[in-house]
Amino acid sequence: MAGNWKMYKTPAETHSFFEAFKPLVAAAVNCDIVLCPPFPNLHAAVKETEGSNIGIGAQNLYWGKEGAVTGEVSGHMLQAIGCQYVIIAHSERRQYFGENEPDVVRKVEAALQYGLTPIVCVGERLEERESGQTEAVLGAMFDGGLAPLTPEQFAKTVIAYEPVWAIGTGKTATPQIAADAHRFLRGKVAEKFGAEAAAAARILYGGSVKPDNVAHLMAQEDIDGALVGGASLDPKVFAAVVNY
Numbered sequence: 424m425a426g427n428w429k430m431y432k433t434p435a436e437t438h439s440f441f442e443a444f445k446p447l448v449a450a451a452v453n454c455d456i457v458l459c460p461p462f463p464n465l466h467a468a469v470k471e472t473e474g475s476n477i478g479i480g481a482q483n484l485y486w487g488k489e490g491a492v493t494g495e496v497s498g499h500m501l502q503a504i505g506c507q508y509v510i511i512a513h514s515e516r517r518q519y520f521g522e523n524e525p526d527v528v529r530k531v532e533a534a535l536q537y538g539l540t541p542i543v544c545v546g547e548r549l550e551e552r553e554s555g556q557t558e559a560v561l562g563a564m565f566d567g568g569l570a571p572l573t574p575e576q577f578a579k580t581v582i583a584y585e586p587v588w589a590i591g592t593g594k595t596a597t598p599q600i601a602a603d604a605h606r607f608l609r610g611k612v613a614e615k616f617g618a619e620a621a622a623a624a625r626i627l628y629g630g631s632v633k634p635d636n637v638a639h640l641m642a643q644e645d646i647d648g649a650l651v652g653g654a655s656l657d658p659k660v661f662a663a664v665v666n667y
């Protein structure tokens with residue numbers, strides 16, 4: 424159960440969040456809990472969660488260890504401050520910063536090189552769904568961004584299905600729509616990496632996940648977890664998602 428804070432919260436707000444959140448999820452043993460704050464809060468978040476059952480992730484990284492790349496942050500740096508996860512190719516990064524499948528491959532490889540678990544986002548836009556292209560879009564994202572990985576690299580990678588039309592809109596995909604997309608993606612994994620890899624793959628659903636819809640989504644066989652935006656900003660609300 425992962426929270427993506429996007430561009431929200433200061434270090435002081437990060438401190439207040441974890442102070443409230445940690446005790447609320449201390450007894451959660453059936454899932455991995457991850458929070459992905461913006462870069463300036465990562466250090467505080469790692470310190471706040473030391474010795475707890477909560478892992479910290481970044482929302483992006485640059486491939487390469489260091490160099491003249493103004494404004495970017497490397498996997499090496501994220502590892503050095505204690506991050507364990509990194510979100511890759513969120514739809515907002517695809518939309519506003521032009522991230523594409525070759526970037527996904529480079530970023531996943533960089534994340535794994537520095538011991539970070541990549542959470543790779545895929546998902547169709549509304550016009551793509553309405554024109555019947557959902558599987559073509561998901562298939563192309565899989566083929567371009569995930570299929571080029573080695574089986575060893577893929578085994579350490581988490582997929583997040585986030586239909587763009589369901590992000591921040593309050594329009595959650597129905598459990599059936601999400602289940603269909605997850606089943607399709609797991610089928611792609613099976614085709615490329617085999618049945619065992621497909622069974623072991625972790626595929627998260629993201630898009631308006633809230634305490635009152637998480638149980639229905641999680642009841643779907645192919646939905647293994649959630650990537651939560653807005654509902655991860657409030658400690659009580661995100662704890663309710665985690666503890667559903």
Ligand code: 13P
Nearest residue numbers: 427590591630631652653
């Ligand atoms: P919301 O939960 O706010 O719809 O955001 C989903 C998301 O983009 C998580 O990465």
